Amino acid sequence: MTLGVALAATCGASALQGQTATDELQEARTWSLQGLRAAYCIRFLVEPELASKERRDGYVLLSANHDQRLHPALRQIVASQAEFASWVPSNLCFYYMDAVQVGRRRLAERNRAYQMIGVWTLSATEAEGGARRDLVVDMYASRSSLLRAAQNAQVRIHEVHSVVSDKADSTLDIYSVKIGKTQLVWNGRHTGDSTTVEEPLQENWSVSGLRASVRVARLELKPAWSWPLVGSLRVEGKGDLAKALRNSPIRFVGPLYRGGSGRLSFSR
Secondary structure, eight states, X not given: OOHHHXXXXXXXXXHHHHHHHHHHHHHHTEEEXXXXXXXXXXXXXXXXHHHGGGOOXXXXXXXXXXXXXXXXXXXXXXXXXXXXXXXXXXXXXXEEEEEEEETTXXXXXXXXXXXXXXXXXXXXXXXXXXXXXXXXXXXXXXXXXXXHHHHHTTBOOEEOEEEEEXXXXXXXXXXXXXXXXXEEEEEEEEOSOOEEOOSOEEEXXXXXXXXXXXXXXXXXXXXXXXXXXXXXXXXXXXXXXXXXXHHSSOEEEOOEEEEEEEEEEEEO
């Protein structure tokens, strides 16, 4: 083998290895959410001083009176109590599913226990152009396999402990989540007839990755049905999340989504 051929072969192998690493990273950053068991959001308002801690360069936090996507329940509070118009709308959402497919790996529990992903966001837009992109304050997962998948995708995510009591012979469902120093317990049930969800639910978020190569997350959820929820939310413990929830003039939970699938992807 001549020197020129050897160099060409080496360069070709290096290029192939680089392409393979890139492909693997792309696979690690695309999560297919399979078998949606339940999904719901807690919608509330965060006082401006606390929300400002999460302000990032290139983004503008939205006050409630400027949020075109403000939930009707929060809009009613702002309309009747003008002092909350400057507060920042926030969502804390939880997604429970059978499995998460990451590349060629299917993350599922042998005992059919759920996988859970949680996201806490603040309403925001990009400073240039004004495109909607909510700021992710924190992301959560309930299984070590999801934590490893997030690390491979270079995404910052924290472990939480969640217990669900959702039995067909019970009139009440209980969703308990321990997030750091904060304990959340939702005790209630869905009510009324189910509604078919015709359009996918789409969210665009700004995230803080473990490296600068991750800045954006996109969720596309395709649930089959939705129901209104009735019940109560109990907030215990300390921390910024507990403080934000306690100080909010409203903590609206719902609707509940079931069935279907989704896709969560991370990129620059």
